[in-house]
Amino acid sequence: MAAITAALVKELREKTGVGMMDCKKALGENDGDFEAAVDWLRKKGLSKAAKKADRVASEGLVAVSTDGGKGAVVEVNSETDFVARNDKFQSAVKEIAALTISAGSDVDAIKAAKLASGDSVEDHLTSLIATIGENMSLRRAAVVTAEPGVVASYVHNPAVADMGAIGVLVGLKSDGDKAKLAELGRKIAMHVAAGSPAVAVSVDVDGVDSAIADKEREVFADQARQSGKPENIVEKMVEGRMRKFFEEVVLLKQAFVMDPDSTIEQVLEAAAKDLGAPVEISGFVRMALGEGVEKKEEDFAAEVAAATGQS
Structure with a gap:
């Protein structure tokens, strides 16, 4: 040997x-x-x-899984949407999402975790690649918790139950009735999925990256000064524009898509009165399939010409 x-x-x-x-x-x-x-x-x-493995995989599925006060969302990519409709692929994605609740959001940790078959997630995906014939990858994952409370989920236009192109988790922390919390959480998750009027980046104002807020404030100040207004008026104009900015990117400040006359913050306040207990958003995640993936532009005519030796 x-x-x-x-x-x-x-x-x-x-x-x-x-x-x-x-x-x-x-x-x-x-x-x-x-x-x-x-x-x-x-x-x-x-x-x-x-x-x-080098081939770009930008299709696939986003899947959600919840268990009381815990929830997970994952994106598993394939090269074509045809594979996303494959039963074996869907079954694997569903199991990976459920496993992520306990494994956590670290992709490497999820890949190493064992499925019911005893295989690791990474080995199982490798086997599927060999069987189905397309590159696949676990791209990202996120976990939301709400203790006490519930984590609600929503999938927009699901391909199958709990799997589609956009998946959202919303955690509602409260001692209130869990069934009512779950119903409210799903409605807020639908709002987040709609991204109206803009995709939220933070639950509250304090959660907005200070660098982003400072940059916006600087831009607004430069624009206001160009109007020739005195500095005290400029300051007021900037504050007004910053309020508008936060209304767009802060979830609590957004107008609720199902009741535009109320903000999400006001919806939670009304829910708290109904439930007899405070309700707060512990966290949320919106994951859309293929976000940020650089897709290769296919030139079918060029491919045919190359294959036939024509120029």
Whole structure:
């Protein structure tokens, strides 16, 4: 049996693109025979899957999962929306979302976590890549908690239950009736999904990044000074514009999409009177499929020309 050295494992990884641990296992299973290890990886589909890993995956599903005062949302990408309709892919995404509630939002920790089958999330996705023939990846995840209280969810235009292109979680912290809290939370989640009048970036004013707020204040001040107004009037103009800015990006300050005459803050105050207990938003997440993914522009005519040797 040939010695399985770190250099040999590294060489196999460079040739196949497969992970170090799988390369080490392949060499062990084949008594250190390099070429036999390459064939072993090919038969397992791992080499094929690794080659697909460089392909852009911007389709897929966003999935939510809730359990009382805890909830998780994940984005698992595929190359085409066709795969997003695959039962095996959907089943995997659903299980990953449920697992994330306990595993937490760190993507590497989720990948290492074990599914019901005993496989890690990463290994299971690798197997799916080899089986289905498209690159797939767990891109991101988030967890919201509300103790005591509930975490409500909403998926816009779901492909199947709890999975679609936009997923939202809203945590409502309160000792009030959980059924009523869940109903209210879902309505607020629908508001967040709608992104009206703008996508919220913070629950309250204090949560807005100070650098963002300072930049907006600076821009507004420069605009106001161009009007030639005295400095005391400029200050008042800036404060008015900042109030408008916060009404757009702070969830509590936004006009409720289902009742534009009330802000989310006023909706919570009314709910607190009805429930006989204070209600506050502990956190929220809005995740839309493919946000920030740089999609490759396909030129079908050029591909055909290249394939046929035409220019």
